[in-house]
Amino acid sequence: MxxxxxxxxxxxxxxRCRLCKRCVENCSFGALEWRGDKVKTFDDRCVACQRCVxxxxxxxxTLSRTPSVMSSHPVWTENARRDVFTQxxxxxxxxxxxxxxxxxxxxxxxxxxxxxxxxxPAIDPLREPIELRTYIxxxxxxxxxxxxxxxxKLKTELSPALKLEIPIMIAQMSYGALSLEAHEALARAAVxxxxxxxxxxxxLHKKLxxxxxxxxxxxxxxxxxxxxxxxxxxxxVEIKIGQxxxxxxxxxxxxxxxxxxxxxxxxxxxxxxxxxxxPHHDIYxxxxxxxLVNSLKEATRxxxxxxxxxxxxxxxxxxxxxxxxxxxxAIVIDGFRAGTGATPKVIRDNVGIPxxxxxxxxxxxxxxxxIRNETSLIASGTMRNSxxxxxxxxxxxxxxxxxxxxxxxxxxxxxxRCYTGRCAWGITTQDPKLRSRLDPEEGARRVSNLLLAWSIxxxxxxxxxxxxxxxxxxGNRDRLRGYGLDHTTLEILGVQPAGR
Amino acid sequence: xxxxxxxxxxxFAAYGLYPEYxxxxxxxxxxKDHNQKDQVAEMLQEHVNIYxxxxxxxxxxxxxxxxxIPWRFFVEVPDKCAIDADNYIIDLAMRINNTSxxxxxxxxxxxxxxxxxxxxxxxxxxxxxxxxxxxxxxxxGRYPTNTQGWWGGAHPFSILDCSVVHNGEITSYGTxxxxxxxxxxxxxNSTDSEVLAYLWDLLVRRHKLPLELVAAVLAPPFWExxxxxxxxxxxxxxxxxxxxxxxxxNGPASIIVANGSGLTGVAGKNTMVGLTDRIKLRPLVCxxxxxxxxxxxxxxxxxxxxxxxxxxxxxxxxxxxxALVNADV
Numbered sequence: 037m038x039x040x041x042x043x044x045x046x047x048x049x050x051x052r053c054r055l056c057k058r059c060v061e062n063c064s065f066g067a068l069e070w071r072g073d074k075v076k077t078f079d080d081r082c083v084a085c086q087r088c089v090x091x092x093x094x095x096x097x098t099l100s101r102t103p104s105v106m107s108s109h110p111v112w113t114e115n116a117r118r119d120v121f122t123q124x125x126x127x128x129x130x131x132x133x134x135x136x137x138x139x140x141x142x143x144x145x146x147x148x149x150x151x152x153x154x155x156x157p158a159i160d161p162l163r164e165p166i167e168l169r170t171y172i173x174x175x176x177x178x179x180x181x182x183x184x185x186x187x188x189k190l191k192t193e194l195s196p197a198l199k200l201e202i203p204i205m206i207a208q209m210s211y212g213a214l215s216l217e218a219h220e221a222l223a224r225a226a227v228x229x230x231x232x233x234x235x236x237x238x239x240l241h242k243k244l245x246x247x248x249x250x251x252x253x254x255x256x257x258x259x260x261x262x263x264x265x266x267x268x269x270x271x272x273v274e275i276k277i278g279q280x281x282x283x284x285x286x287x288x289x290x291x292x293x294x295x296x297x298x299x300x301x302x303x304x305x306x307x308x309x310x311x312x313x314x315p316h317h318d319i320y321x322x323x324x325x326x327x328l329v330n331s332l333k334e335a336t337r338x339x340x341x342x343x344x345x346x347x348x349x350x351x352x353x354x355x356x357x358x359x360x361x362x363x364x365x366a367i368v369i370d371g372f373r374a375g376t377g378a379t380p381k382v383i384r385d386n387v388g389i390p391x392x393x394x395x396x397x398x399x400x401x402x403x404x405x406x407i408r409n410e411t412s413l414i415a416s417g418t419m420r421n422s423x424x425x426x427x428x429x430x431x432x433x434x435x436x437x438x439x440x441x442x443x444x445x446x447x448x449x450x451x452x453r454c455y456t457g458r459c460a461w462g463i464t465t466q467d468p469k470l471r472s473r474l475d476p477e478e479g480a481r482r483v484s485n486l487l488l489a490w491s492i493x494x495x496x497x498x499x500x501x502x503x504x505x506x507x508x509x510x511g512n513r514d515r516l517r518g519y520g521l522d523h524t525t526l527e528i529l530g531v532q533p534a535g536r
Numbered sequence: 537x538x539x540x541x542x543x544x545x546x547x548f549a550a551y552g553l554y555p556e557y558x559x560x561x562x563x564x565x566x567x568k569d570h571n572q573k574d575q576v577a578e579m580l581q582e583h584v585n586i587y588x589x590x591x592x593x594x595x596x597x598x599x600x601x602x603x604x605i606p607w608r609f610f611v612e613v614p615d616k617c618a619i620d621a622d623n624y625i626i627d628l629a630m631r632i633n634n635t636s637x638x639x640x641x642x643x644x645x646x647x648x649x650x651x652x653x654x655x656x657x658x659x660x661x662x663x664x665x666x667x668x669x670x671x672x673x674x675x676x677g678r679y680p681t682n683t684q685g686w687w688g689g690a691h692p693f694s695i696l697d698c699s700v701v702h703n704g705e706i707t708s709y710g711t712x713x714x715x716x717x718x719x720x721x722x723x724x725n726s727t728d729s730e731v732l733a734y735l736w737d738l739l740v741r742r743h744k745l746p747l748e749l750v751a752a753v754l755a756p757p758f759w760e761x762x763x764x765x766x767x768x769x770x771x772x773x774x775x776x777x778x779x780x781x782x783x784x785x786n787g788p789a790s791i792i793v794a795n796g797s798g799l800t801g802v803a804g805k806n807t808m809v810g811l812t813d814r815i816k817l818r819p820l821v822c823x824x825x826x827x828x829x830x831x832x833x834x835x836x837x838x839x840x841x842x843x844x845x846x847x848x849x850x851x852x853x854x855x856x857x858x859a860l861v862n863a864d865v
Contacts, residue, residue, distance in 0.1 A: 157817055
């Protein structure tokens with residue numbers, strides 16, 4: 037039978053190689069082995085994670101795409117053929133990591149931001165304050181006061197809100213999918229940057245409790261690691277209904293990854309598979325969600341905002357309206373480009389809709405129903421840079437969440453093998469040797485640097501637009517123009533074409 | 537003052553204009569033609585009692601094209617009306633503005649707005665303003681930067697008896713407009729300054745915020761300042777920014793607002809309020825002479841009508857300045 041040629045080729049410059057074996061020690065996928073007198077390469081195991089390349093002291097290793105080509109075909113692309121070969125061999129679902137690879141077009145890239153010229157002064161962020169502080173949670177429709185003698189006192193009681201110094205949060209990624217070191221790095225970065233990270237659905241390791249006032253604790257269908265102290269510790273509680281990389285699909289952390297510490301954190305026996313069912317077994321319709329929102333409010337004595345995360349699916353506007361009316365203080369909408377550690381490839385690439393469209397229709401729908409103030413909207417699913425963040429906010433998001441970008445800051449090279457548990461960078465692995473490669477302190481600094489850089493850029497974007505506070509960009513679609521977008525897309529986005 | 541505008545919009549608001557009709561809502565409406573006037577009058581007839589109506593007198597002024605026929609109606613809300621009379625009039629005005637080419641330019645009691653394309657002095661001549669007496673006046677010359685000049689785009693913008701003139705350009709317009717839409721306001725003049733009148737109506741008349749808190753919504757203090765405030769004040773300002781973040785007016789603005797029915801917690805019937813954006817990207821100057829108060833976005837405008845004021849001062853950024861008119865004028 038035909039077997040496909042490997043995707044990558046590992047080449048070692050034998051003149052430069054000084055046989056130090058560092059590459060062999062570092063490759064966690066077995067693509068390099070020591071054979072007595074030289075390093076032997078196994079191209080079929082290489083995932084192009086770049087670990088060996090960056091560890092080689094002599095810069096002797098180069099990775100390239102295999103030059104061998106198949107006869108080209110516009111429909112039967114190499115990838116399409118590869119997938120069929122693989123499945124005909126294994127008879128199994130294709131697993132994938134990271135986000136959608138099938139749809140390359142990103143609407144954010146067709147949206148243009150505005151700036152001031154002449155009629156209006158741009159504001160220089162180096163000289164004038166520009167504010168990014170954001171409050172997430174239910175907001176009243178009006179504020180009432182009462183006079184007490186000469187003083188006025190606040191009569192309206194505000195719902196608990198989450199205070200963020202920047203409108204960028206770190207997404208929900210579980211301990212189990214991530215190493216403890218990666219989890220700790222993200223938590224510390226959230227503290228350093230005045231924002232939050234998400235615990236993910238795997239509970240919270242006891243080592244992370246000191247950072248819990250910057251952690252949104254998640255309650256997912258598996259209910260792993262959910263107990264009173266966990267709910268009590270978090271800055272907010274997030275119910276996960278679905279995620280953009282696998283709408284309608286549950287999760288499966290294989291028993292091999294359930295180590296002592298993960299077992300303790302998730303509250304399941306060592307070595308057992310951690311299976312998150314596709315639906316919550318106590319939520320079979322919207323009114324059940326309302327019950328869960330209310331029980332979590334009861335459990336946290338109405339002191340914490342309750343978030344609900346859903347994947348952006350076709351009917352996302354109506355679903356969000358229901359979620360809002362179920363009492364969610366914030367709705368996280370995860371677009372179809374969102375990343376993950378493991379998902380069936382066919383789901384990742386084919387289910388859901390882009391975050392730009394989902395966000396636009398949800399924001400508009402909640403406004404039309406007069407309930408936009410009842411909930412905050414958080415957008416996620418590929419925020420690659422501060423431009424994406426600004427555009428999401430202008431479309432109507434209160435804040436955004438970043439996942440993949442935060443992992444890249446930790447050293448992820450997007451090799452897309454998270455599901456193997458062999459991450460050479462110590463991020464998505466439970467192997468103690470691999471984990472030790474990630475220094476939580478250095479990682480935290482990198483992630484908070486990234487958030488700082490994006491914050492400075494956001495201020496530049498705001499200043500150029502003559503705006504000195506992020507709330508004046510929020511939902512301000514007048515400051516966006518579409519370029520190269522069709523009429524219907526523009527109409528859904530509520531954005532004028534460039535030139536108009 | 538023509539140096540400061542370009543002839544593409546001028547307008548006035550006058551208070552104390554119709555003392556003999558002060559219990560009736562005075563609707564100033566601009567019509568494209570008589571046919572349209574008849575249609576709107578018929579629609580008004582169905583919804584309100586028209587006490588009296590007439591064409592607003594104009595004269596030919598060289599350089600001004602009479603795009604509209606201005607008309608005034610004195611109306612009252614029928615007794616059987618179930619909702620608040622003020623809201624009823626607003627609904628009616630918004631419906632006319634959004635369903636026809638006719639423009640309701642003012643709808644308050646004992647006041648009116650006169651506006652057109654032209655320099656302010658031409659507009660005054662057009663409307664024969666020398667015939668009218670009033671105790672509170674707003675005047676504006678426009679240099680349009682957002683939309684082309686048209687009669688509806690000239691200032692003041694007015695809703696009930698609140699009128700606003702604005703110098704600047706609101707960078708938060710899209711946010712403000714969509715926020716107002718969720719409270720039932722419809723922006724129909726396709727220009728940024730319009731939102732100021734509706735924000736003022738929402739905060740002052742409907743939500744009854746005291747004036748200093750209205751200013752703290754439109755031109756809020758920075759978080760750094762809020763964090764240093766005494767606890768109770770901090771709680772109040774924080775609550776306002778959290779609730780009314782989308783009502784914040786960003787970008788350059790000096791604003792003068794006239795109110796006919798008074799403000800929450802401010803004695804006296806009519807008020808004139810001056811306010812700038814929070815970093816004062818446009819100036820505001822106030823002056824007094826005897827019992828006159830003047831406000832303008834620059835001192836030369838005051839000097840043009842009052843050579844030697846007793847006091848001239850520049851209010852601080854984002855802090856409101858209030859002039860009261862005695863109720864018994």
